Amino acid sequence: MHTTRLIIVAVGGQGNLLTSRVLGEAALLAGVPVRMSEIHGMAQRGGVVESAIVFGDALSTVISDGEADVLVGFEPVETLRALKKCHAGTTVITNLAPLPPFTVALGKGSYPAVERIQDLVAAKTARLIAFDATQLARQAGNRMALNMVLLGALLRTGRVPVPQAAVEETIRSSTKSAFVETNLKAFALGYAHVSA
Amino acid sequence: MHRLLIDQPGAKRLLLGNEAIARGAVEAGVAVAATYPGTPSSEIALNLFQISRETDRYFEYSTNEKVALEVTAAAANAGLRSLCLMKHVGLNVAADALMTLAYVGTRGGLVILTADDPAMFSSQNEQDNRYYAKLAGLPMLEPSSVAEALAMVPAAFDLSEKLHAPVLLRTTTRVNHSTAVVELGPIRTPVTAGYFKKDPFSFVTVPAVSRQLHVRLLERLEEAGRLAEASPFNFEAGDGRLGVVCNGVSYGYVHDALEDLQAGGRVRLLRLGFTHPLPEERIRRFLAACDKVLVVEEGEPFMEEAIRAIAQAAALTLPIRGKGAGLFSRLYEYDPAMVRRVMAAYFALPQRPAPALDLSDVPALPQRPPTLCAGCSHRATFYAVKKATEGLDVIHPSDIGCYTLGFLPPLSMGDFVICMGASIGSACGFSRASRQKVVAFIGDSTFFHSGMPGLVNAVFNNHNLTLVILDNRTTAMTGHQPNPGVDMAELQLEGFNRVDIEGVVKALGVAHVSVIRPYNVKKSIAALREAIAFPGVSVVISREKCTLYARGLRQLHGRAFTVTDKCRNHRECVDALACPAFYLEGDRVRIDADICVGCALCAQVCPEHAIQPLRQE
Numbered sequence: 064m065h066t067t068r069l070i071i072v073a074v075g076g077q078g079n080l081l082t083s084r085v086l087g088e089a090a091l092l093a094g095v096p097v098r099m100s101e102i103h104g105m106a107q108r109g110g111v112v113e114s115a116i117v118f119g120d121a122l123s124t125v126i127s128d129g130e131a132d133v134l135v136g137f138e139p140v141e142t143l144r145a146l147k148k149c150h151a152g153t154t155v156i157t158n159l160a161p162l163p164p165f166t167v168a169l170g171k172g173s174y175p176a177v178e179r180i181q182d183l184v185a186a187k188t189a190r191l192i193a194f195d196a197t198q199l200a201r202q203a204g205n206r207m208a209l210n211m212v213l214l215g216a217l218l219r220t221g222r223v224p225v226p227q228a229a230v231e232e233t234i235r236s237s238t239k240s241a242f243v244e245t246n247l248k249a250f251a252l253g254y255a256h257v258s259a
Numbered sequence: 260m261h262r263l264l265i266d267q268p269g270a271k272r273l274l275l276g277n278e279a280i281a282r283g284a285v286e287a288g289v290a291v292a293a294t295y296p297g298t299p300s301s302e303i304a305l306n307l308f309q310i311s312r313e314t315d316r317y318f319e320y321s322t323n324e325k326v327a328l329e330v331t332a333a334a335a336n337a338g339l340r341s342l343c344l345m346k347h348v349g350l351n352v353a354a355d356a357l358m359t360l361a362y363v364g365t366r367g368g369l370v371i372l373t374a375d376d377p378a379m380f381s382s383q384n385e386q387d388n389r390y391y392a393k394l395a396g397l398p399m400l401e402p403s404s405v406a407e408a409l410a411m412v413p414a415a416f417d418l419s420e421k422l423h424a425p426v427l428l429r430t431t432t433r434v435n436h437s438t439a440v441v442e443l444g445p446i447r448t449p450v451t452a453g454y455f456k457k458d459p460f461s462f463v464t465v466p467a468v469s470r471q472l473h474v475r476l477l478e479r480l481e482e483a484g485r486l487a488e489a490s491p492f493n494f495e496a497g498d499g500r501l502g503v504v505c506n507g508v509s510y511g512y513v514h515d516a517l518e519d520l521q522a523g524g525r526v527r528l529l530r531l532g533f534t535h536p537l538p539e540e541r542i543r544r545f546l547a548a549c550d551k552v553l554v555v556e557e558g559e560p561f562m563e564e565a566i567r568a569i570a571q572a573a574a575l576t577l578p579i580r581g582k583g584a585g586l587f588s589r590l591y592e593y594d595p596a597m598v599r600r601v602m603a604a605y606f607a608l609p610q611r612p613a614p615a616l617d618l619s620d621v622p623a624l625p626q627r628p629p630t631l632c633a634g635c636s637h638r639a640t641f642y643a644v645k646k647a648t649e650g651l652d653v654i655h656p657s658d659i660g661c662y663t664l665g666f667l668p669p670l671s672m673g674d675f676v677i678c679m680g681a682s683i684g685s686a687c688g689f690s691r692a693s694r695q696k697v698v699a700f701i702g703d704s705t706f707f708h709s710g711m712p713g714l715v716n717a718v719f720n721n722h723n724l725t726l727v728i729l730d731n732r733t734t735a736m737t738g739h740q741p742n743p744g745v746d747m748a749e750l751q752l753e754g755f756n757r758v759d760i761e762g763v764v765k766a767l768g769v770a771h772v773s774v775i776r777p778y779n780v781k782k783s784i785a786a787l788r789e790a791i792a793f794p795g796v797s798v799v800i801s802r803e804k805c806t807l808y809a810r811g812l813r814q815l816h817g818r819a820f821t822v823t824d825k826c827r828n829h830r831e832c833v834d835a836l837a838c839p840a841f842y843l844e845g846d847r848v849r850i851d852a853d854i855c856v857g858c859a860l861c862a863q864v865c866p867e868h869a870i871q872p873l874r875q876e
């Protein structure tokens with residue numbers, strides 16, 4: 064099977080590990096070979112969390128620079144920071160709601176304009192899908208459902224070989240029961256936000 | 260029922276590497292497990308701890324890795340399958356026990372898992388623990404994948420019982436923290452009641468006994484070598500006269516590179532999973548079939564040097580390379596593209612790398628380093644120490660934990676960190692060698708782990724230092740595991756005692772002991788000043804629960820704070836505390852109410868009293 068490489072970047076606490084977990088379980092359900100790796104040692108201390116998900120027959124669970132086919136960013140600066148993982152054919156999905164690191168408040172470094180981030184990413188990759196996913200998560204009923212909004216958008220691009228039904232099934236069966244409705248709603252909002 | 264206890268052989272599950280290892284322990288019928296928590300091994304213990312609560316399998320968080328190894332060594336010698344878990348540097352702590360345990364051997368199965376951390380995602384060094392197998396003379400297995408990690412646990416126990424030797428299972432972060440689909444195997448019912456049959460001439464290592472035991476150790480190693488020759492964990496693939504030898508996660512990278520380079524027909528592969536003792540005969544045959552060999556292994560040239568020695572003994576003169584300029588590094592971790600590049604260059608295979616993106620116009624981005632949580636009690640303690648030592652020239656030896664992050668500006672509390680417990684020993688040395696003041700930091704868990712001998716030393720040798728024990732009532736850094744100072748009843752866990760740090764410190768003979776509540780800034784500064792002025796050893800226990808832990812226990816009731824109009828923009832709060840709840844709106848300081856936990860530290864720091872609790876709407 065053709066290999067598809069997906070990188071997800073987020074700030075600790077944004078809930079991206081659930082996105083990869085759901086994708087992985089859905090792939091298992093659909094019989095799609097999947098492997099992933101995460102660097103989350105310092106996630107709870109506000110650092111960057113990166114997950115690599117590889118669909119297909121490759122054995123590596125690590126994705127080298129320049130080799131991600133899809134990049135999902137939960138925060139605009141982190142999307143830009145992860146651009147080195149992309150190639151000219153990469154599809155990028157990014158949340159536009161910034162979470163400036165505390166170093167900015169300390170006067171060490173400045174946060175670039177979100178429009179500039181979009182221009183840079185769009186100019187270098189095949190497709191950029193950028194929107195305020197946090198806003199859509201709130202609309203779904205919980206800002207923590209950001210992970211499901213972005214998952215919906217990702218599925219709609221058709222760039223990952225996992226069927227939508229398997230993802231929805233997994234959201235139903237393996238996210239906390241109190242949040243299933245919100246999660247499905249957030250997923251649907253993200254999905255509807257992107258044109259195929 | 261715990262998800263790893265499901266008895267459905269053949270069922271497929273998506274598991275984290277560490278969950279797969281815990282499942283392997285269940286399948287192997289492990290009866291006793293012990294650990295001191297450390298990333299990247301921590302989740303194994305977390306699962307075994309949960310499992311121990313609902314079965315008769317025993318698990319404990321031991322005070323340190325040496326104790327954990329002693330506990331499991333005894334259990335194994337009473338006949339029970341026992342598993343000892345630790346991160347790589349933990350094996351340094353356990354090394355004293357390990358070296359002679361290798362002589363003594365075991366009666367029941369004993370597996371020691373060491374989780375190495377190439378690239379140091381959360382460690383102070385990236386030492387290659389494969390050398391411990393060689394140093395101690397123990398068999399070692401190394402998985403390449405999550406599924407293999409599961410399979411190797413029962414296999415390691417079989418091996419241990421066959422050889423009567425402890426077996427090292429060496430993983431790396433990318434196995435521990437990868438997730439993949441595994442097939443569950445059958446669960447062996449654990450034997451949980453053991454009996455220790457006395458045999459002092461095998462177990463009491465006086466010189467006369469040890470001289471015999473060393474002979475037996477070498478015999479066991481020879482037998483292990485024969486088993487390595489036949490082990491299915493050492494296998495070959497492909498053919499051709501170009502050879503690659505690899506281990507661990509490098510195998511995946513080599514496998515994918517061979518696909519990408521379409522070099523399967525030209526390259527012969529030897530994957531080693533039973534890596535000590537190495538299967539010398541098998542390697543000799545492999546070398547004889549090759550014109551040129553590349554060794555792909557993260558870390559030190561452990562296999563490379565051994566393979567060169569095997570070639571020399573067999574008078575084979577083919578080039579064998581691994582580490583070196585233009586080849587692989589001894590630094591950090593590898594990745595698929597790096598391995599592909601080196602393989603293509605070394606074997607002169609054609610490759611078409613996609614052009615890299617030109618990122619030269621991407622501006623410098625603000626850094627996002629890990630930092631102490633909003634409301635972390637350590638921040639408050641560090642601030643108080645800073646105020647209490649203003650104007651003094653002070654050295655701050657520190658230790659391993661969340662609080663190590665306090666070394667970053669603006670707190671700048673941390674000048675010397677090497678290993679668990681070293682804050683106190685090094686404080687003793689600094690206080691003798693220099694006229695500078697010494698105020699050291701250690702966490703509660705680290706104090707129990709290996710801080711106490713240092714403190715006894717300080718008292719006995721009458722050093723002049725202040726030790727601040729950051730007692731946040733948990734082992735925070737690795738995910739809030741218990742330690743001897745933790746109130747287990749609060750966690751609804753019965754059958755534990757609690758060791759009181761204040762009582763311990765006093766009993767060790769420290770003459771000046773005080774306890775502070777760090778969110779009370781003024782009182783804390785006063786108590787610290789007094790302790791620092793005391794000639795001799797003084798201890799200040801800064802007692803406040805880790806904020807993240809308190810949240811988990813639903814004990815966080817503080818209201819978020821806000822910056823009112825009284826603010827005159829000194830930015831004392833942001834500049835002195837660097838709490839991640841602060842952000843700037845234009846040039847005004849704001850507090851993110853979603854992040855603030857209401858610890859009120861900044862409110863006490865602000866000279867204008869401009870920071871106040873947010874009114875509830």
Ligand code: SF4
Nearest residue numbers: 632635661735805806
């Ligand atoms: S986990 Fe606890 S100890 Fe660690 S930084 Fe957060 S609040 Fe502080």
